[in-house]
Amino acid sequence: MHIAGTRARIRPMPPSALSTSAEEPVTLRERKKQRTRRALADTAVTLFGARGFDGTPLDALLEQVEVSRRTFFRNFRSKEDVALTAVKQLWDAYLEAVDAAEKSGPLADVLLGAMLATLERMDEDWYRRFPPTLRLVADSPALDGHALRHCAEVQEELVRRLGVPDRLELRLLIEFFVAAWHCTLDEWLPDCAPGELPALLRRSFASMTSALTLEA
Amino acid sequence: MHIAGTRARIRPMPPSALSTSAEEPVTLRERKKQRTRRALADTAVTLFGARGFDGTPLDALLEQVEVSRRTFFRNFRSKEDVALTAVKQLWDAYLEAVDAAEKSGPLADVLLGAMLATLERMDEDWYRRFPPTLRLVADSPALDGHALRHCAEVQEELVRRLGVPDRLELRLLIEFFVAAWHCTLDEWLPDCAPGELPALLRRSFASMTSALTLEA
């Protein structure tokens, strides 16, 4: 339902942490922390991928990375959170891309262009971790719920950053954009060939207008 | 992300239970069970509404209704589940309405018409419980995640029931429909005047095409 605005504020958590094209932090402390976070996120995907998200106790992950529960929860909000690291990285990068994009012409094209730019910017490591993450999400309702919730937050953020007079149409457009993205992922999921994702996304966008006039 | 098809099957739970226009079950046993479920769902909305969803332990609800934890979990999948009863009732009714609708002309109109019909069918009791439920969802990320997840399941079901040659466009349309519905609820939420909901929904639908061509 994700109603915008009235939502209770969420605590910030370490500032987005692992961004893909990260400027390496200078202090030793920060780098150490980053390494722990990265190890947790990486191991989470492989471990959950092997034994299932619901079927893997958090302790299994902690044991493998040799980190205490207390430390884990200082770095991630929840078990779902660490599993969805790749997804969050994508959206973080996307928001940056939207900020950087030139806002002229049809807004739909701006949103599409920003995503295409984002997909180009993501590195090889991300493309290795994203597909397994999607499969995790597809297999665990709990994870899916968290992913959708995160998406809703991104949408609110987009509305905030793209603010225009007519709120309703902007909200609709952003919802449509995310919807098209989800449909695209559905089609991409079986093969997950990185090169095909932009083409699939363009195809989804091209189908949007005709979808509205689809006959029974 | 809600990828269709590959999703793990969910256990059925008592057949939807509390439907709004329910044919009363004959046996005393069934009626008793229904009463318990109804009491749990009703009390949940008021109790969570008063003390917050996250701030209310499940035990508080169980104590008030005088039901053991074991019994509760035989009737509802989770704490979130019971809180979202009104939402689930709506979608259950909507799926029925879609089945009953005549599938001719633009599919978007079919989907819209089915929702308008559903809104007319919902009884007064439901209109009393739905707005508080929405506010609960707006205040608790966990609830929102569950609600979105449920929505995704409904969408998969819709694709299944409306199956047409071109899957992509159908999926897109259904996503757009749900998106429009969510936007409508956002606008309805502040006042929650039952009579205004259909008009708001029509307005959202009318804005769909222009949203796609919105200029920056």
Next chain:
DNA sequence: AGCGAAAGTGCCACAGTGTGGCATTGGCTC
């Protein structure tokens, strides 16, 4: 270099959710 401050970490205990096992109750069927 050294030293105090601050941040990160580990360990422990606890609240809350959700599940399995098993006895008991209460309604349904004959």
Next chain:
DNA sequence: GAGCCAATGCCACACTGTGGCACTTTCGCT
């Protein structure tokens, strides 16, 4: 009525997430 069976209640347990506190490491400053 008597037996049968579903529903319930009670107990114990696994797992997630949090708070408190002590200990170690790093940072910034002298």
